[in-house]
Amino acid sequence: MQEQKARLHRELADAREELARLEEKLAHRPDLGIGEGGPEIFEWELNLALRERVQAKIASLEDALRSLEEGEYGICERCGAPIEPERLEILPDTTLCIKCAQKIRY
Ligand SMILES: [Zn+2]
Numbered sequence: 001m002q003e004q005k006a007r008l009h010r011e012l013a014d015a016r017e018e019l020a021r022l023e024e025k026l027a028h029r030p031d032l033g034i035g036e037g038g039p040e041i042f043e044w045e046l047n048l049a050l051r052e053r054v055q056a057k058i059a060s061l062e063d064a065l066r067s068l069e070e071g072e073y074g075i076c077e078r079c080g081a082p083i084e085p086e087r088l089e090i091l092p093d094t095t096l097c098i099k100c101a102q103k104i105r106y
Contacts, residue, residue, distance in 0.1 A: 005068055008092055012061045015054055022051045064093040070079070076100055 025047050030040035067073045074083045076097035083097045095106065 004073065004088070004092065005065070008061055008065050008068065011064070011092060014062060015058045019054045019058065020052065022047050022054060027053060060093040060095075063095070067095075069088065078104075 014100075022103065026044065030038075030044050067075075074088055075081070076083050077095040078100040079097060081097050081099075083094060087094060087098055094101070
């Protein structure tokens, strides 16, 4: 469990760093008035989408850390079964077991 916690903290730190980098890039919005919008606009929009993804990642990592504190880490939130350790290895912030994740996806 300690190892799992350290890993979540590490991933959270990485995600926050990434977010800070993106915020910096997004601080200067390119001028939309020129023509159809050049590669700067495209990159800006890409960073905007990336920021959303990183923010969602941070939220789910924070959730995972909270459930770790509460002793509910690694429990599928849909069926209540323990999540496969191999799955947690790859997706430490997942809240679904393999079966439920597949049901949701299809
Ligand atoms: Zn499940």
